[in-house]
Amino acid sequence: EKTKDNFFSKITKVIAGKSTVDDDVLDDLEEVLVTSDVGVTTTLKIIERIQARVARDKYVSTSELNTLLRDEIQNLLAENNSNDFNSFEYGNQKPYVIMVVGVNGVGKTTTIGKLAHQLKQAGNKVVLGAADTFRAAAVDQIQLWGERVGVRVVAQAMGSDPASVAYDTLRSAVSNGDDVAIIDTAGRLHNKVGLMNELTKIKNVMEKVIPGAPHEILLVLDASTGQNAIEQCKQFTEATNVNALALTKLDGTAKGGVVIGISDQFKIPVKYIGVGEGMNDLQLFDRKGFVNSLFNK
């Protein structure tokens, strides 16, 4: 993968020809992290931890830097990314309800299509709820995904109340004995109070059909987004108690480094990554894999 090679070669350049971790190396490291959208605050945190290690161990060779970095970044992603997510199967709740939220154009609907495909492959009966009744042709888009992957889609006319679509979808899921229901929502910027309130309302209506639903509130983040992703995470969490993240478009040149800080700050696990536009282009997030892929060829 080109993006990761790129990161690796930068790291290699950083440490080439140096035998100890000195200030120059740390400066260069800062550049590598910041240009991967890790953000200044998190970058400084990582660097401070490394400096502390260097001070404690007195001598750290550059060959150890790679391991050190990996450790520190993994630690930031650590506590909250358990190994719970090792398959596309879900536990006890039936139907298991997933509500998908995020700002405009990040890949919510596409992620839903891909996720529906994976869940179906894993033997689940899946239904999708077309609760984006706002964006032009949003309903058509999710219906086409439903056809493509062979799952049912519950929809109403454009412009209808999204909470009502969510309600209908869950009712339908219960009576149809579905295993998983996934609710799409319209993209919205997190600083629009009215739209964020609407999201809270959509969420609350689901609880009326199935106590405890939605079980998963998935915030979709675009890997190319910069520091604004932190504010997105904050605001969507306030409106809906986000408890899982998906990071899309990792097939591009963007590194998605912002999730390192987000994961540390909000303790919300990254669950899925998007690596393309096709139905097979969704993977479970693997913390070790993510960090290794930053540093490995």
Next chain:
Amino acid sequence: MFENLSDKLDRAFKVLKGQGTITEINVAETMKEIRKALLDADVNYKTAKAFTDDVRQKALGDNVLTTISPGQLLTKIMNDELTALMGGTTAEITFPATPTIILIAGLNGAGKTTFSGKLANFLKTQKNKKPLLVADDIYRPAAITQLQVLGEQIGIPVYANLESKDPVAIALEGIAHAKANGNNVVIIDTAGRLAIDEAMMVEIEKVKSAVNPHEILFVVDAMTGQDAVNTAKVFNDRLDFTGAVLTKLDGDTRGGAALSIKSVVNKPIKFIGTGEKMEALDVFHPERMASRILGMGDVVSLVERA
């Protein structure tokens, strides 16, 4: 977060002044603060570095430290420099031919289709044009329907060919359709594509060379982080675009990507998107963008009050 950059700088300078002599090292400390603010605004790493170096020179030259409110003066210097960097004045679309062909390109989900609709609406209502929209995204599910729905909303015809899987052919058909129907502007909406997707980049190069567009607009999400430079550079290398469009500026992003794009490819930003509605389009104002990146309201009045 950085609403009060100039306050912060004032405080930083007070400390410095207390130290007696004004040295380059003192200023360098303050520049660190500024650099962090720029990076938090998603200004490209290298751009931020170069910019703070320039500002440092200028600040030393202008004897910033001997003024009463060095932070405010420095903020004004930065604001001016940023404005100048982003082009100074507004760059407009021109109509050198009939029909004028406008090609829209960019990453997935940046806002191309929405912008295509907005631009058509703008040209119709503000420039008295008769645009035709061409649905040239054959990949995304319901991409064509999306453009058709928008076209209907704003009363602009949309050319589509549901049978075809050839974006070059569709674009050419669209232009022929425009000529036959008296449309004097053709706006071609294309599929989202990654800069590293070679097949897709070759595809849009082919569309370009077939239709010879007068204007190629690169649409980019204002929330984009450090990757903005890579993407803008590749799209510019491949397409030599004539301008950029920043979308989703109705959000609370600082939008540092604007500066990065401008400084890397040196093409004007022509429009900004400020909402999902068809009317939510503005021409780009460098000075407003500068204040936004620095995270303050009206810098000039701030300085005048001082």
